[in-house]
Amino acid sequence: MPENDLSPATRGRKRDPERDAAILEATIDLLAEVGYDGLSTAKVADRAQAGKGTMYRRWPTKTDLVLDAVAHMKAQQIDLEALPDTGSLRGDLLALFQPQDSAQVDRILRAMAGVVSMISQVHGLAETGDYSIFEPWIAANSVLMERARTRGEISSTADVALAAQIIPSMAAYRALILRVAIDRDLLLRLVDQVVLPALSDGPVNLASS
Amino acid sequence: MPENDLSPATRGRKRDPERDAAILEATIDLLAEVGYDGLSTAKVADRAQAGKGTMYRRWPTKTDLVLDAVAHMKAQQIDLEALPDTGSLRGDLLALFQPQDSAQVDRILRAMAGVVSMISQVHGLAETGDYSIFEPWIAANSVLMERARTRGEISSTADVALAAQIIPSMAAYRALILRVAIDRDLLLRLVDQVVLPALSDGPVNLASS
DNA sequence: CCAATACGATACTACATGGTTCCGGAACGC
DNA sequence: GCGTTCCGGAACCATGTAGTATCGTATTGG
Numbered sequence: 001m002p003e004n005d006l007s008p009a010t011r012g013r014k015r016d017p018e019r020d021a022a023i024l025e026a027t028i029d030l031l032a033e034v035g036y037d038g039l040s041t042a043k044v045a046d047r048a049q050a051g052k053g054t055m056y057r058r059w060p061t062k063t064d065l066v067l068d069a070v071a072h073m074k075a076q077q078i079d080l081e082a083l084p085d086t087g088s089l090r091g092d093l094l095a096l097f098q099p100q101d102s103a104q105v106d107r108i109l110r111a112m113a114g115v116v117s118m119i120s121q122v123h124g125l126a127e128t129g130d131y132s133i134f135e136p137w138i139a140a141n142s143v144l145m146e147r148a149r150t151r152g153e154i155s156s157t158a159d160v161a162l163a164a165q166i167i168p169s170m171a172a173y174r175a176l177i178l179r180v181a182i183d184r185d186l187l188l189r190l191v192d193q194v195v196l197p198a199l200s201d202g203p204v205n206l207a208s209s
Numbered sequence: 210m211p212e213n214d215l216s217p218a219t220r221g222r223k224r225d226p227e228r229d230a231a232i233l234e235a236t237i238d239l240l241a242e243v244g245y246d247g248l249s250t251a252k253v254a255d256r257a258q259a260g261k262g263t264m265y266r267r268w269p270t271k272t273d274l275v276l277d278a279v280a281h282m283k284a285q286q287i288d289l290e291a292l293p294d295t296g297s298l299r300g301d302l303l304a305l306f307q308p309q310d311s312a313q314v315d316r317i318l319r320a321m322a323g324v325v326s327m328i329s330q331v332h333g334l335a336e337t338g339d340y341s342i343f344e345p346w347i348a349a350n351s352v353l354m355e356r357a358r359t360r361g362e363i364s365s366t367a368d369v370a371l372a373a374q375i376i377p378s379m380a381a382y383r384a385l386i387l388r389v390a391i392d393r394d395l396l397l398r399l400v401d402q403v404v405l406p407a408l409s410d411g412p413v414n415l416a417s418s
Numbered sequence: 419c420c421a422a423t424a425c426g427a428t429a430c431t432a433c434a435t436g437g438t439t440c441c442g443g444a445a446c447g448c
Numbered sequence: 449g450c451g452t453t454c455c456g457g458a459a460c461c462a463t464g465t466a467g468t469a470t471c472g473t474a475t476t477g478g
């Protein structure tokens with residue numbers, strides 16, 4: 001009797017993992033350029049210098065391919081184990097958004113815009129949230145802020161869950177609607193005039209007329 | 210000589226303006242449900258109980274139709290001439306986002322998500338910004354905040370341009386990515402813990418250890 | 419060396435869809 | 449009434465594309 005009909009194919013030529021990477025990268029490129037629907041499997045294959053058979057051997061469907069490409073992109077993002085630690089929350093936040101290569105960030109945000117169109121069409125995708133690039137950024141913000149709280153740097157009652165969403169949501173708005181990335185000037189204003197005040201203890205100092 | 214080859218057709222049956230509205234409404238519905246690419250002209254005609262001829266007599270192309278539908282939706286939005294005036298900025302902000310029927314807001318935000326996919330594919334659209342539903346909300350925020358400033362209610366040096374973007378950008382993030390609208394609890398937290406502190410004079414009261 | 423599997427390339431199928439055209443009928447102005 | 453323009457409906461066409469199949473070649477293990 002055959003051990004297993006689905007034996008992992010020990011014989012024959014092996015799959016080239018480099019092809020996986022090339023196809024996923026080409027997918028992200030096109031996602032950023034033309035969106036989910038503008039992306040055709042033929043174009044992906046063409047750009048990756050791959051045959052469509054090679055693609056469909058790995059991903060049974062265009063949707064699977066794009067989802068995996070997004071996961072791939074996400075994995076290259078922020079490493080929650082290696083967050084900046086400058087001693088102050090302000091320094092940490094600036095450092096977190098600092099090092100990103102501008103062109104690379106732009107590509108990622110545009111790809112994210114491409115994903116938005118997929119959510120409308122692929123049923124049951126909105127519920128998982130797996131596709132969001134912004135979620136790890138929010139998580140990173142939370143970690144930095146919680147650390148600042150244990151240092152006593154911010155209010156013990158600060159709404160960290162909310163504050164951690166401010167910068168990422170602004171980034172999302174600009175990326176998806178305005179099609180522009182956050183620049184350093186805006187980042188400074190956000191940190192100093194919005195995020196830090198929101199976390200501080202200070203009573204809202206409305207003019208007491 | 211003919212007065213004008215394109216004379217507005219004084220003879221014959223007149224166009225039914227109700228058809229315009231029905232078609233635009235159907236377009237927005239579908240835009241919210243399936244996105245720009247999931248939207249087919251046949252589906253729009255079907256839902257509006259209209260013939261495709263009736264549609265193409267008005268809009269030469271699917272893109273024109275969708276853009277006009279978005280403009281139509283935008284026109285039904287915030288009236289900058291009739292902003293709330295409760296006496297306090299806090300009251301004004303809460304009133305601004307208050308009256309919206311939740312289901313209606315949800316529909317609008319989902320439609321906006323559908324528009325995002327169009328931006329990737331229709332050339333030269335991202336530059337105009339005409340499509341953004343959020344921009345009038347930002348403008349309304351700015352007006353309310355400037356009024357508060359002239360009342361001396363907030364700091365004279367407050368960064369209104371930035372603060373006015375906070376709530377709308379959060380709404381955009383939630384609508385486009387999370388697919389959820391802003392509820393009253395979140396609105397309260399945003400106003401009291403983020404927006405108002407950002408506009409206040411108070412020095413950032415970081416714990417002086 | 420050989421069977422099995424991978425690869426890029428290309429041809430092919432099945433189907434959806436944007437846009438046009440035509441129909442029979444209804445509303446309008448003259 | 450009579451021609452013109454509108455209406456909903458449906459047929460029609462050209463194009464694009466997801467997914468499959470095939471071909472000749474390159475790698476692998478036995």
